Amino acid sequence: MRTLAWVVSLTVLLVAACGNDNSEAASVSLQFKARFGAAPLTMFTRAYAYPEGMNVRFQNFLFYLSDVELIKEDGSAQKISEVELISFKNIQDDAAAQRGVQISKSNIPSGNYKGIRLGIGVAPALNSTQPGDYKPGHPLTDNYWSWALGYIFTRIEGNADLDGDGNFNENAKLTFHIGANSLYRTKTFDKSLTVKAGETLHIPFEVDLRRVLVTPQNIFLDFRSIRQDHTNDMNVARFIMDNLEQALVLGE
Numbered sequence: 001m002r003t004l005a006w007v008v009s010l011t012v013l014l015v016a017a018c019g020n021d022n023s024e025a026a027s028v029s030l031q032f033k034a035r036f037g038a039a040p041l042t043m044f045t046r047a048y049a050y051p052e053g054m055n056v057r058f059q060n061f062l063f064y065l066s067d068v069e070l071i072k073e074d075g076s077a078q079k080i081s082e083v084e085l086i087s088f089k090n091i092q093d094d095a096a097a098q099r100g101v102q103i104s105k106s107n108i109p110s111g112n113y114k115g116i117r118l119g120i121g122v123a124p125a126l127n128s129t130q131p132g133d134y135k136p137g138h139p140l141t142d143n144y145w146s147w148a149l150g151y152i153f154t155r156i157e158g159n160a161d162l163d164g165d166g167n168f169n170e171n172a173k174l175t176f177h178i179g180a181n182s183l184y185r186t187k188t189f190d191k192s193l194t195v196k197a198g199e200t201l202h203i204p205f206e207v208d209l210r211r212v213l214v215t216p217q218n219i220f221l222d223f224r225s226i227r228q229d230h231t232n233d234m235n236v237a238r239f240i241m242d243n244l245e246q247a248l249v250l251g252e
Contacts, residue, residue: 024109024110024197025106025107025108025109025110025197025198026106026108026109026110026195026196026197026198026199026200026201027104027105027106027107027108027199027200027201028070028080028104028105028108028195028200028201028203029102029103029104029105029200029201029202029203030068030080030084030102030103030104030105030203030205031100031101031102031103031202031203031204031205031251032086032100032101032102032103032205032206032207033097033098033100033101033204033205033206033207033251034061034088034091034097034100034206034207034208034209035097035206035207035208035209035210036048036058036208036209036210037049037208037210040094040097040098041058041061041088041091041097041209042058042091042092042093042094042096042097043058043059043060043061043088043089043090043091043092044057044058044059044092045092045093047161047166047168048210050160050213050214050220050223051214051218051220052222052224053163053164054160054161054162054163054164054223054224055160055161055164055166055168056158056159056160056161056174056223057158057159057160057161057168058156058157058158058209059089059157059158059159060087060088060089060155060156060157060158061087061088061089061154061155061156061157061209062085062086062087062088062089062143062154062155063085063086063120063121063153063154063155063207063244064083064084064085064086064120064121064122064139064143064151064153064154065081065083065084065086065118065119065120066082066083066084066118066119066120066121066122066123066126066184067079067082067083067117067118067119067123067186068080068081068084068116068117068118068119069116069117070108070113070115070116070193070195071113071114071115071116071117071188072111072113072114073112073113073114077117078108078109078113080105080108081103081105082126083122083123083126083139083140084103084139085139085142085143086101086103086207087101088101104200108195108201109195110195110196110197111194111195112192112193112194112195113192113193113194113195114190114191114192114193115188115189115190115191115193116188116189116191116193116203117186117187117188117189118186118187118188118189118248119184119185119186120153120184120185120186120187120241120244120245120248121153121154121179121183121184121185121241122140122150122151122153122179122184123184124181124184126140126151127150127151127179127181127184128149128150130144130146130149131144143155145177145179145230148179148180148231150179150180150181151179152177152178152179153178153179153180153183153184153241154176154177154178154179154240154241154244155176155177155178156174156175156176156209156212156213156240157173157174157175157176158173158174159172159173159174160172160174160223160227162223162224172223172227173227173228174223174227174228175227175228175229175230176221176228176229176236176240177229177230177231178229178231178236178237178240178241179231180231180234180237182234183231183237183238183241185241185242185244185245187245187248189250191250203250204250204251204252205248205249205250205251206248206249206250206251207244207247207248207249208247208249209247211243211246211247212240212243212244212247213240213243215243221236221239221240
């Protein structure tokens with residue numbers, strides 16, 4: 001009986017060990033760098049040339065990503081993250097801009113993938129929640145509009161120099177807070193990606209804030225006539241979210 005008990009105990013231990021075997025798991029690291037045109041994007045420290053002789057200086061730029069997924073070769077998806085906040089608020093010099101914002105996720109199944117998909121903004125199911133639903137430190141404990149019962153998908157804040165004389169004053173303060181279910185966007189990047197067991201796959205992204213505010217056709221938010229919007233003007237809100245979708249690209 002003691003021999004039988006020993007065999008049973010050994011079997012249980014082996015099964016438990018196999019159940020905890022993460023040898024096939026890997027990690028994925030997403031890196032986000034921001035720029036304004038060709039220049040690194042830094043908060044507070046740098047003035048950027050803007051159309052019609054204006055200049056702009058930024059204090060905050062952030063956006064949410066939801067349902068971040070790797071796309072398998074059969075078209076199914078492997079979720080990496082439910083929601084992430086990508087904030088450049090504390091990027092205040094070129095060294096920090098070069099490091100960018102890092103998001104690391106572990107226990108990702110190894111294998112070959114054919115792309116990655118990002119939801120830009122807060123997915124509708126999550127947008128129906130509120131900060132009290134989450135523990136401190138969760139991405140959705142902030143950037144919430146109680147009056148709108150939803151989250152701010154992206155914040156762009158700064159000051160404009162309207163005539164290019166170097167004077168950035170409070171009269172030209174910029175505040176664009178954009179968010180609504182109809183503004184949620186999904187973007188898929190087609191790229192062969194191999195996740196190897198025991199290794200970390202690095203996936204770089206870049207976002208050009210100038211492209212968010214100025215289209216290739218030189219259509220831009222004219223700060224002489226509009227300097228703030230809290231998703232009151234849907235034309236402005238759609239302009240920003242549509243451009244943010246285009247401005248977010250895979251890096252080199």
